[in-house]
Structures are given as C-alpha cells and as structure tokens.
Amino acid sequence: MSFEEIYVAGRWRRGAGALRESINPADGSVVAVHGTAGIADVEEAVEAGRRAAADPAWRDMMPHLRARLLHRIGDAIEADADGIAALQTADTGKTLAETRGLALSAAGTFRYMAAALETMDDVLTTPRGPNLTLSVHEPIGVVGAITPWNSPIASDAQKLAPALAAGNAVLLKPAEWTSLVSLRLARIVEGAGLPPGLLSVLPGDGAVVGDAIVRHRQIGKIAFTGGTVTGRRIAAAAAQKLMPISLELGGKSPTIVMADADIDRAIAGILYGVFSSTGQSCIAGTRLFVHRSIFDSFVAQLVARTQALRVGPGTDPATQVAPLVAFAHRDSVAGHVERAVAAGAEILTGGGRPVGEGYAGGAYYAPTILTGVTNDAAICQQEVFGPVLVALPFDDVDSLVETANDSVYGLACGIWTRDFPAAYALARRIEAGTVWINTYKQFSISTPFGGMKESGLGREKGRDGIRQYMNQKSIYVGMDPAPLRWA
Numbered sequence: 001m002s003f004e005e006i007y008v009a010g011r012w013r014r015g016a017g018a019l020r021e022s023i024n025p026a027d028g029s030v031v032a033v034h035g036t037a038g039i040a041d042v043e044e045a046v047e048a049g050r051r052a053a054a055d056p057a058w059r060d061m062m063p064h065l066r067a068r069l070l071h072r073i074g075d076a077i078e079a080d081a082d083g084i085a086a087l088q089t090a091d092t093g094k095t096l097a098e099t100r101g102l103a104l105s106a107a108g109t110f111r112y113m114a115a116a117l118e119t120m121d122d123v124l125t126t127p128r129g130p131n132l133t134l135s136v137h138e139p140i141g142v143v144g145a146i147t148p149w150n151s152p153i154a155s156d157a158q159k160l161a162p163a164l165a166a167g168n169a170v171l172l173k174p175a176e177w178t179s180l181v182s183l184r185l186a187r188i189v190e191g192a193g194l195p196p197g198l199l200s201v202l203p204g205d206g207a208v209v210g211d212a213i214v215r216h217r218q219i220g221k222i223a224f225t226g227g228t229v230t231g232r233r234i235a236a237a238a239a240q241k242l243m244p245i246s247l248e249l250g251g252k253s254p255t256i257v258m259a260d261a262d263i264d265r266a267i268a269g270i271l272y273g274v275f276s277s278t279g280q281s282c283i284a285g286t287r288l289f290v291h292r293s294i295f296d297s298f299v300a301q302l303v304a305r306t307q308a309l310r311v312g313p314g315t316d317p318a319t320q321v322a323p324l325v326a327f328a329h330r331d332s333v334a335g336h337v338e339r340a341v342a343a344g345a346e347i348l349t350g351g352g353r354p355v356g357e358g359y360a361g362g363a364y365y366a367p368t369i370l371t372g373v374t375n376d377a378a379i380c381q382q383e384v385f386g387p388v389l390v391a392l393p394f395d396d397v398d399s400l401v402e403t404a405n406d407s408v409y410g411l412a413c414g415i416w417t418r419d420f421p422a423a424y425a426l427a428r429r430i431e432a433g434t435v436w437i438n439t440y441k442q443f444s445i446s447t448p449f450g451g452m453k454e455s456g457l458g459r460e461k462g463r464d465g466i467r468q469y470m471n472q473k474s475i476y477v478g479m480d481p482a483p484l485r486w487a
C-alpha cells in the first residue's frame, strides 16, 4: 500500500505538504514515505465536508441504515486486523498483541456506536401550555478529530465512530509519528461505503494542519486527545469561536497498595498498568503509593518481577516491553530519569537503555523504578510517558489522599486492597476520571472516559458519546387553534 497520497474530500491525491518518512523505532528503518496536508487541503476538506454533511442522503439517513454502515466499517477493520497490527507495530514499535488488540477495539467501537445509535431516543417534554414540546438532537456539521501517536487506530475510532454515527463529516488529523494507520483506516472506511467528502485524513504538523482545522470557522467541534500543553492551546483558539471541544489529556496517575492487598494481584496489575505499552499510556499508573508497613518487601518483589520482564521488538511474541515510539522520545524519557537522579532519586532497577545484542539499533529503554523522592519532585509531577515508576511510602489514608491528589492531573487511579468498603470510600476521595479497584488499565467502550483537572474536559465513549457530536434543539408546536391572547 502506498501512503504518498492522502485522503482529501473523498479523493486520494498528493497533499500540499512535503512527503515524510515514517521510522520503525525497533531498528531505525524506514517503514514508508507518506504524504502530508497543507492549509489548502484543509480548506478543500472542510468545504467538501460541509456539502456532504448537508446532503439529505446523509443528514436524514435513518439511524438503522447509518448503523449498518458503521457495522460494515467495524467488520472491515476486523477483517484487516492482522494487516493493521503489522503496520502499526512497524510504525510505533508496539507489540503485535497490543496493536491487534487496538484494531479489534476500533472495530468494537464502530459496532457499539452502531448499536447505541439505533437505540437513541429524542424526547417529548412535558408542556406548560397548549404546545407539543420536543427536545431533539442534530449533527453539528463538520467536526475535527485530532489524535496522538500512542494508540492510533483506537483513538481514531473513538472519535470517528460517534461523530459519523451522529451524522457529521470529519476531518481527522493523525499524529506526526503515526499517520500510516490512519491513512489505512481511510481506505477501509471508503471501501465500506462511506459517501465521499464525509471523511478526510490530513496528516501533517499539528501547529499548521491541526491549528488550521481548529481555527476554521466552519468546524463546529474539536475532539482532541494529546498533551495538556496542546490541549490548552486548542481551548484558547476554541474560545475565540465559542466552539465546543472535548480534551483527553495527560496524566500522572497514583496506584495505591494498602497493607491488606493481595500482593500477587497487585504486583501483576501494577506491572501491567505502568510498563505495558512501554509506559506510553495516558492512564499509566506512574506514582506508586505503598503502605509503609509493607513498602520494603513489596517494592523488592516488584523490582524482581520488573527485572524479569522481556524487553524486545514488537514482532517477537515473547516481548512484553517494546521500544518507545521514536528515538527522540526515548531521549526525552532518559532526560526525565537523569534529572530525577540529579535531584536525589535512587534507581532501584533500569534507569537506562537495556544492554545486549539487538537493543543497540532500537529506541529501547529499560523498565525503571525510582524511589527516595517525595511527591513534589519533578519526576512525580511531570508526565514522562515512558516505562518509569516512582515508589513512595504512605502512613495513613488522609495524608495519602492529600498527596495522591497533589497533582495538576486527574486522569486515573488504582487501589489494591481486600477491604472493599475502604476501597470504595477512597475511590470517592481521589480526583480522577477513572478509578480501578483491584485491577488496572481495563476499558469498556460502554463506560465513559475522561479526565479531571488538567487531564481533560468532557467524556468520550458510552451511549452519550454520540450526543457529544450533536446539537440539542427544542421545538414547540402550538396546538391551540386560537390566536395567542396577548395580541
């Protein structure tokens, strides 16, 4: 498959931006050369989107028929899951097990949104006069979806499926490092029969292509997943247009181990929660709080299990920790750890590139556990977005809550204990959009997801996910045949 052409306004053609190489972080090889968009492509895509979204054939399509299209897209993604997985593993370094899981999750997202669409109701509201009063929902028109590099096809689907279900046209701007899989998704969606113009996939620089999408006066909503700095910039631009946005941003999530925790379950959950996806996960549990009475023994076991994790290429079925997405990102992760050590952190394991045959040519970084700092240290406050865990002891629940919440972020939290009422009470005190009790990093498309504080604004997923891409309208129908009395 060639990636030199991008998908603009229902046509495959070269974009106005320069061609770019996509690099395999496992060995530095070029995966493919792909096209990028320019401002003129954004203009054309918006115009085509506006026309396609206003076409009664799409705008007034019966929900059960639009749902059929979404099912076809889901089926086509599933049928191509192995191909998508291989491409995404080459492009991002991730393990094949993970990328296949992401493809299947994208298929599931389209199917869930199809089912939700078929069962959504508008309402007849209770009148206060001789009127028929209705509250109905309508598509926004043309919306922008801007996605990050860490779970490309899944985050694309999380925006595309509800936005199309709601009856919109979508401009999708994938991340600079991972545009290939979004272009492949466009081929799948086109093949499944989405009318031309309803989807454009516009790779390119965020500050140019992404910014042009956000500022375009015909774009009625932005759904963004990415870093908090970019999210704040998008929110500022959206404020000028008073445009609705949803922001899924960064995190620095606490994982809490109470003294009575099931140690085996906790260790497995913590390892998965922070080191799967090589830590490149917004919800990674990166701040570990362990009750002081078990801190030393728990952390010793965790270190031993971390050292047994298999680091290797994403194509090796045995690999648990694959390379990071890019060499520059590996250097950024290393920089965070070096600064933490300079500020007094102690390395319990990892803390550098793994040594050995096969690692030299890839963007590898060893799973790392640090300790010896307090929660106000930069390594506890800044998102590293790599396989780096900081272990901190705690003494009592009140001080734990204060420290766990002492973060600009509020995305997720893990709690490990056998005392369910205590876990529930603690979960309600933690400032996080998602709390996992005796598990971690589990997702369901039917369960809303989003962050508190600087981790985001709005929620994705769930039945209401489709409503996020719609305008609500009230309609009053006068039922009294007499003229209004005032006049």
Ligand code: NAD
Pocket (backbone or CB within 6 Å): 146, 147, 148, 149, 150, 151, 173, 174, 175, 176, 204, 205, 206, 207, 208, 209, 210, 211, 214, 225, 226, 227, 228, 230, 231, 233, 234, 247, 248, 249, 250, 251, 281, 282, 283, 383, 385, 411, 451, 455, 456
């Ligand atoms: P990023 O903010 O650098 O980029 C995200 C997207 O925004 C990219 O497509 C980029 O090109 C685009 N962009 C950049 N500047 C822009 C601008 N001025 N206007 C419009 N678009 C612009 O983030 P990233 O490095 O790709 O992804 C990592 C970040 O994403 C992490 O902070 C991570 O926590 C976050 N993330 C959050 C979630 C969540 O659901 N909360 C999920 C995954 C990743």
